Amino acid sequence: MKSPLETAQKRTRRYWYEDGLPELAAGGVICLMALVNLAVAQLAPPDWKGWLSAIGLPLIVIGGGILARALILRLKERLTYPRSGYLVYPRAKPSRRFLTAGVGMGAAFIVAVLTAWLSAAQSERLIPALTGLFAALLILFLGMRVGLVRFYLLAVWQFGWGLAGSRLNLPAPYDLVLFFGSLGVGLLVSGGVTLFRYLRNNPLPLADNEDQP
Amino acid sequence: MSEQPLPPWSAVDRLLHEPARLAIVSILAVVEKADFLYLQRETGLTKGNLSAHLSKLENAGYIQIEKTFKGKMPLTLVSLTPQGRTALEIYLKSMKEWINRMDQNPKE
Numbered sequence A: 001m002k003s004p005l006e007t008a009q010k011r012t013r014r015y016w017y018e019d020g021l022p023e024l025a026a027g028g029v030i031c032l033m034a035l036v037n038l039a040v041a042q043l044a045p046p047d048w049k050g051w052l053s054a055i056g057l058p059l060i061v062i063g064g065g066i067l068a069r070a071l072i073l074r075l076k077e078r079l080t081y082p083r084s085g086y087l088v089y090p091r092a093k094p095s096r097r098f099l100t101a102g103v104g105m106g107a108a109f110i111v112a113v114l115t116a117w118l119s120a121a122q123s124e125r126l127i128p129a130l131t132g133l134f135a136a137l138l139i140l141f142l143g144m145r146v147g148l149v150r151f152y153l154l155a156v157w158q159f160g161w162g163l164a165g166s167r168l169n170l171p172a173p174y175d176l177v178l179f180f181g182s183l184g185v186g187l188l189v190s191g192g193v194t195l196f197r198y199l200r201n202n203p204l205p206l207a208d209n210e211d212q213p
Numbered sequence B: 001m002s003e004q005p006l007p008p009w010s011a012v013d014r015l016l017h018e019p020a021r022l023a024i025v026s027i028l029a030v031v032e033k034a035d036f037l038y039l040q041r042e043t044g045l046t047k048g049n050l051s052a053h054l055s056k057l058e059n060a061g062y063i064q065i066e067k068t069f070k071g072k073m074p075l076t077l078v079s080l081t082p083q084g085r086t087a088l089e090i091y092l093k094s095m096k097e098w099i100n101r102m103d104q105n106p107k108e
Helices: A004-013 A021-043 A049-084 A094-121 A126-146 A150-168 A174-201 B019-029 B036-043 B047-059 B082-104
Strands: B033-035 B063-070 B073-080
Touching: A004 B019, A004 B036, A021 A049, A021 A174, A049 A174, A049 B036, A094 A126, A126 A150, A126 A174, A150 A174, B019 B036, B019 B047, B019 B063, B019 B073, B019 B082, B033 B036, B036 B047, B036 B073, B047 B063, B073 B082
Parallel strands: none
Antiparallel strands: B033 B073, B063 B073
16 A cells, blocks of 8 residues: 555656646647658658658657647646646756667667567568557556556557557558557547546636745 | 664654655655645645745755746745755654564564
8 A cells, every 4th residue: 555655756756747738749749640641641752752751750750749848838837837836857867868768769679670570470460459559568658657547548549449450451651640640649539638627627726825935 | 582672752853753744845855846836735735834834844954945936926946955855765764664663573
């Protein structure tokens, strides 16, 4: 059984996710990735498709990530901090950031190799299911780390869509559109519901700071 | 079996041995800074009560209070000092020691 102090510390650590804004922002960026894949598949000339995907997706990930973070901070200043307070988290040391990035890249490499190997050994139809499974495990890990039950549901959702992708057996890049689209929509729905509930449960307090030390 | 005496109560930090102040310091231990509103919401204290506890912790040098503005709104930011962090670590260690020894000698 966890002590009330541990519970308070855990709640404080996951405060960043309390309003659903990070999920909304991440969902927006991932949906954009799905739309770019779809647009490239539908509209781009055949010779350009590979180039556009190779350049467009990293640009969206990096640019979207920077923009999303700025947007989250701005929205939190307007919506969250006046309602439930403001926290500054300690910045990770550069060595820890490099370690996290290294572990992330290593995990991505292992997942890519495993997916390629398993799909070569079995069938290409397995790729969406395996990708969905790995994405679900990643979401599950994040959910366990911050202690958020809604991330478990999101993991199930993503794995379900992975299985559906395998069953539908869509040609490239529509399999990617389905993968990014389902993940993005899942995050948008989860974030939207969380934000709605947060705003409903946390009305703006009256401005009065006379008693503060 | 040699029995170790329990550490004296005087060794326990009385300032931290108060649930509200312990909660405040525990929250501050996992962040760089927290504002007054967050601490009030998490501890469930009234403004006056929270102010009183913060003043005691500040006077002991366990926390630092910084008054600033965010736009036109006043913002009171609270952070744990290195002294406060050490005090919390010592307090938690001494309490664990108490509990462990009581578990070893349940009849006492």
